[in-house]
Amino acid sequence: xxxxxxxxxxxxxxxxxxxxxxxxxxxxxxxxxxxxxxxxxxxxxxxxxxxxxxxxxxxxxxxxxxxxxxxxxxxxxxxxxxxxxxxxxxxxxxxxxxxxxxxxxxxxxxxxxxxxxxxxxxxxxxxxxxxxxxxxxxxxxxxxxxxxxxxxxxxxxxxxxxxxxxxxxxxxxxxxx
Amino acid sequence: xxxxxxxxxxxxxxxxxxxxxxxxxxxxxxxxxxxxxxxxxxxxxxxxxxxxxxxxxxxxxxxxxxxxxxxxxxxxxxxxxxxxxxxxxxxxxxxxxxxxxxxxxxxxxxxxxxxxxxxxxxxxxxxxxxxxxxxxxxxxxxxxxxxxxxxxxxxxxxxxxxxxxxxxxxxxxxxxx
Numbered sequence: 475x476x477x478x479x480x481x482x483x484x485x486x487x488x489x490x491x492x493x494x495x496x497x498x499x500x501x502x503x504x505x506x507x508x509x510x511x512x513x514x515x516x517x518x519x520x521x522x523x524x525x526x527x528x529x530x531x532x533x534x535x536x537x538x539x540x541x542x543x544x545x546x547x548x549x550x551x552x553x554x555x556x557x558x559x560x561x562x563x564x565x566x567x568x569x570x571x572x573x574x575x576x577x578x579x580x581x582x583x584x585x586x587x588x589x590x591x592x593x594x595x596x597x598x599x600x601x602x603x604x605x606x607x608x609x610x611x612x613x614x615x616x617x618x619x620x621x622x623x624x625x626x627x628x629x630x631x632x633x634x635x636x637x638x639x640x641x642x643x644x645x646x647x648x649x650x651x
Numbered sequence: 652x653x654x655x656x657x658x659x660x661x662x663x664x665x666x667x668x669x670x671x672x673x674x675x676x677x678x679x680x681x682x683x684x685x686x687x688x689x690x691x692x693x694x695x696x697x698x699x700x701x702x703x704x705x706x707x708x709x710x711x712x713x714x715x716x717x718x719x720x721x722x723x724x725x726x727x728x729x730x731x732x733x734x735x736x737x738x739x740x741x742x743x744x745x746x747x748x749x750x751x752x753x754x755x756x757x758x759x760x761x762x763x764x765x766x767x768x769x770x771x772x773x774x775x776x777x778x779x780x781x782x783x784x785x786x787x788x789x790x791x792x793x794x795x796x797x798x799x800x801x802x803x804x805x806x807x808x809x810x811x812x813x814x815x816x817x818x819x820x821x822x823x824x825x826x827x828x
Binding site: 477478479481487488490491492493495497498500502503504509510511512513515518533534535536537538539542543545550580581582583584585586587588589590591592593613614615628631634635636637639640643644646647648 | 761
């Protein structure tokens with residue numbers, strides 16, 4: 475069955491710092507017409523850093539959920555930026571660590587119904603401290619938490635960030651075993 | 652450190668079928684002002700159905716990635732709808748299966764930088780076939796794939812949907828072992 479949807483027309487509703495919203499008119503497989511609300515995003519990069527069974531997490535206020543949440547260090551790709559480079563840059567900006575090696579762990583489509591974002595997640599178990607101070611405007615706390623505690627926090631709904639949850643369970647399922 | 656951001660003002664940029672986009676003006680912890688681009692979403696629900704080490708997946712064209720992708724059956728919560736009810740409804744609409752039991756597996760924030768969506772993922776190993784035909788306008792194929800094959804598809808980048816990846820690895824890490 476050919477399931478392709480063909481773009482017939484489209485317009486930009488909003489273009490901001492983080493995202494662009496487009497409203498496209500598409501032709502469905504049966505020839506009927508529909509609309510697609512499209513959040514265009516440059517992509518994200520994240521690092522799971524595990525050292526001696528401790529996971530490096532950042533805690534930051536997320537306005538969309540109106541609370542502080544735990545996540546692995548991550549950020550948005552700058553225009554044309556290589557994902558591994560972005561991952562290492564965000565790691566250093568948020569935590570002051572720099573990876574000595576970065577291994578691709580996951581490529582995630584966070585919510586394919588309305589966003590084209592791709593989140594590239596890397597794994598490292600080797601970092602060094604740099605002298606870099608957190609970037610101005612980055613209000614984040616970072617801390618190492620034992621992986622068993624992190625698992626309990628996921629189970630208890632305290633950690634819900636998608637890239638973090640996927641990375642931790644992949645680490646447990648594949649790397650650690 | 653208090654990291655709270657306080658809403659000062661806001662306006663609705665767009666309100667559609669899937670999402671609402673708001674642009675809020677916020678006060679940061681240091682007293683400076685910033686803007687937050689907010690995709691408001693009613694939430695999602697999904698079901699990981701594993702039967703004899705086979706995983707039920709749906710393949711559908713996702714316009715945002717311009718290709719067909721594999722996902723666990725899922726959909727959007729209708730206004731005020733219970734998440735478990737929505738998960739079971741979407742499962743039946745997309746695949747013709749109805750769960751006899753649904754166990755909460757994950758609560759996921761797919762991309763906390765710009766969306767408030769919460770995806771509720773359930774697990775089941777017991778379903779029955781219903782006579783229901785796929786909904787009109789639902790262009791999806793569904794199939795059972797062996798879990799070992801699904802893992803290889805994730806490793807190979809063929810499956811990248813966030814809720815699916817997180818659910819599969821949690822199943823391997825916690826339930827199956």
